[in-house]
Amino acid sequence: GENVEQHPSTLSVQEGDSAVIKCTYSDSASNYFPWYKQELGKRPQLIIDIRSNVGEKKDQRIAVTLNKTAKHFSLHITETQPEDSAVYFCAASLRSSGSARQLTFGSGTQLTVLP
Amino acid sequence: NAGVMQNPRHLVRRRGQEARLRCSPMKGHSHVYWYRQLPEEGLKFMVYLQKENIIDESGMPKERFSAEFPKEGPSILRIQQVVRGDSAAYFCASSPFESHSNQPQHFGDGTRLSIL
Numbered sequence: 179g180e181n182v183e184q185h186p187s188t189l190s191v192q193e194g195d196s197a198v199i200k201c202t203y204s205d206s207a208s209n210y211f212p213w214y215k216q217e218l219g220k221r222p223q224l225i226i227d228i229r230s231n232v233g234e235k236k237d238q239r240i241a242v243t244l245n246k247t248a249k250h251f252s253l254h255i256t257e258t259q260p261e262d263s264a265v266y267f268c269a270a271s272l273r274s275s276g277s278a279r280q281l282t283f284g285s286g287t288q289l290t291v292l293p
Numbered sequence: 294n295a296g297v298m299q300n301p302r303h304l305v306r307r308r309g310q311e312a313r314l315r316c317s318p319m320k321g322h323s324h325v326y327w328y329r330q331l332p333e334e335g336l337k338f339m340v341y342l343q344k345e346n347i348i349d350e351s352g353m354p355k356e357r358f359s360a361e362f363p364k365e366g367p368s369i370l371r372i373q374q375v376v377r378g379d380s381a382a383y384f385c386a387s388s389p390f391e392s393h394s395n396q397p398q399h400f401g402d403g404t405r406l407s408i409l
Contacts, residue, residue: 212397221384221400222336267335280326280349281398283335
């Protein structure tokens with residue numbers, strides 16, 4: 179089955195700096211890669227996702243890149259703000275016509291943005 | 294459009310009792326997934342259901358755990374004879390009908406199960 183590794187486990191940055199979180203996956207058939215943000219005691223919230231036919235996707239201060247050959251994908255947050263502080267999870271899934279597979283999650287990155 | 298609804302938010306049980314966790318998917322969603330999150334860990338897949346069908350239960354423990362998604366009503370995750378190791382947050386997610394399989398999963402607020 180799929181295995182997703184996520185690094186680093188903790189990350190502290192100064193407000194205004196950029197943060198990068200990296201994930202690798204094992205199953206070359208995986209084709210869908212979402213990122214979730216989870217604040218303490220709350221639900222995981224989808225912040226951005228990317229499909230394997232795309233190499234990069236951006237949404238305001240958040241971007242995700244995907245390298246299918248190397249089987250890794252990264253989350254980039256620019257101009258970080260204190261409210262970006264949370265645990266971020268990457269995930270991988272195989273999605274095909276007529277089938278919506280389960281997500282395999284990384285172990286999470288605790289991001290702290292220092293004011 | 295209401296999101297994924299889970300109840301109860303918190304559930305306390307003594308060892309040996311049964312725990313029932315409920316999940317109502319988003320309106321128009323017919324796929325339900327259950328995940329378990331241990332403290333300071335990631336989410337682990339348990340089971341994937343569609344109405345009246347278990348599609349994939351490869352992440353579910355073989356004993357004491359069961360799940361259903363009846364034609365009417367919420368999906369239920371049932372844990373019999375709970376043990377301390379069952380203490381965790383249990384999250385439900387839903388996604389739309391399979392013809393829209395590129396749609397993301399949306400999560401509920403979870404049920405935090407504590408075993409005394």
